[in-house]
Amino acid sequence: MATPPGQGALGIVRLSGAEALAIAQKIFRTNNGQSLRPWQLTPGRLVDWEKEEAFDEATAVYFQAPRSYTREDMVEIICHGSPVILEAVVRLGIKAGARMAHAGEFTLRAYLHGRVDLLQAEAVNDLIQATSLRQARLSFRQLGGQLSGRLGRLRQELIHLLSQVEATIEFPEEGIELDRTSLRAQISSIMADIEKLIRSYELGQALLQGIKIAIVGRANVGKSTLFNALLERERAIVSPYPGTTRDYLEEKIKINDSIFTLVDMAGLDQPAHPVEAEGIRRARALATQANGLLILLDVSQPLSESDQEIISLAEGKKAIFVLNKIDLPPRLEKERLRPWALGRPIIEISALNGVNLEGLKQAIAEVFAVNIDESQEEVIFHWREKAALEAIDESLRKALFHLESDSSEEIIAEELRQAAHLLGELTGEIKSEEIINAIFSQFCLGK
CATH class of the missing domain: 3.40.50.300 (P-loop containing nucleotide triphosphate hydrolases)
Structure with a gap:
């Protein structure tokens, strides 16, 4: 169920997967007797397919893959918000071959299929649980990819710097020299961005x-x-x-x-x-x-x-x-x-x-009250994000230290490589099962 438990005017049951349409059409029958067409709100009735008995009026929408939230075939059945009716829809769906979703599984599938990254997935849950309109606005912006885009650009900058350092290691015969002054300035600039995000955690916690x-x-x-x-x-x-x-x-x-x-x-x-x-x-x-x-x-x-x-x-x-x-x-x-x-x-x-x-x-x-610049688009809300950014900042700090100490390019490259890897884990570009499980366990069942 994608709607909260209890009585309401409407309730939504959501299905996702290769068999979503076939299972939905056993429970939901259109008024015109035709199959559900993609992306159309279609009126019909709910039917106990074992007894061929109708028990509610409803509408349904078929979202054909990949143009759906999960990038799989999805069907949403919208019926009256009676717990008895909603439970019957779920029970009949399970009998027809579906299973109950795990917490956050719809968004997990969206992440695994590349529709959202980890930061956007966290923003979905933050938006659902928003306690103020200001927090909702910031979470909505993150869902749109602003924070992901900013961190992605920083990662690309790091990879570019890493390639310059590694070029001096791999091709010494070319006579390529490392411009340490320029490298120091570029690392410092990236660190300033990272540290600004770390400082935003206090604001994020205040809102959350x-x-x-x-x-x-x-x-x-x-x-x-x-x-x-x-x-x-x-x-x-x-x-x-x-x-x-x-x-x-x-x-x-x-x-x-x-x-x-x-x-x-x-x-x-x-x-x-x-x-x-x-x-x-x-x-x-x-x-x-x-x-x-x-x-x-x-x-x-x-x-x-x-x-x-x-x-x-x-x-x-x-x-x-x-x-x-x-x-x-x-x-x-x-x-x-x-x-x-x-x-x-x-x-x-x-x-x-x-x-x-x-x-x-x-x-x-x-x-x-925390004063928020409405134009501020990037705020971190979670300890996971703050801890990852602090680890990235520490790797960059070490890279700077080795630069100023005239350490070898290999040591500098290793710190830059570690920072880029951590940025990839933060956005989910580099997958970590432990992090993924921790994030999606906090979601509600219908999302």
Whole structure:
């Protein structure tokens, strides 16, 4: 099934392979009694071919190889989105000779038949799982081959450089001399491109996983109340007793077109119990790892030493100072906090009563959202890509070192050869079964 499980107006069952048309026509009968014609949406009915009983109206499309997603014969049957009907279509298809697809098998076949490369295949899954329109745009561009094209050009440049080096090795009688100055400049230029892509990984992760924001503060300042209020549902347990939250909770929230991962955690006070002490230890670690902080303070209490210690966690980080409980008589003035805020926003709210939560959300978007140049076409989203690019960069760095050390051409050529090989593995031009299995195991069954 190419559509999600559950009820819906429509559901799609997809078949691919040499027998796709023959199997589909046992289940689907056209209204005019003729065979399915390529690339035409054809009305008909679904039939239990064992009993010759119709059980739904449907349409079908036959995509004749190689003009299909997998470059094999493909048929898509579009029927009503009843789980009972869809399961019947799948069951009858299996009885007719088909089998259930493995996760990502349709895109795997597209890759194996040369329709997409590995980076484009990953972009398909990224597009399906996109959590924001900005991520979807970037994934769509990668599906179109922009990143693949850029890396392909870099690989061709490397192969050209490698051929120059190897020419001096293979044909010494020709008197060919290696222009080390020119070679150094060209390798440096390729490295600059590679390193720019490596730096884009942080942006890719922010779009894919969400920017992690930790809500930090003393016990009972309203962290869990704020967490629930921003999510607009009761996710964390709230009570008037300090120490209620001992472990941490993470949830995603979308503001404008950015995804944020909010973290609710234990209050950073002196622990009253060993379990609470462990919760505080974890909370401090999470605050250190987070991309940004919401420093929550209780305006009904004066600024304490514990508050000041918590504020110090924001050193070197993006942060918003949030003054909570403004519905109570104030004992902490906004002006008193400005020297500590160092120009960072100070937002006054009542998490319990929902006062100024929209103002806080807009501040979160302005302070923490990753700015994206809409013309930026190449961003890497996955650790596999980053690790491969770092290995390529390291090989090129070694090649530069050997150039500057007047090492032999054979050593320089080996580093360039390794970099070109890794670039080929990254795009899938050079196939690695382990990498292929890891990528396609993350796909849904219908894609």
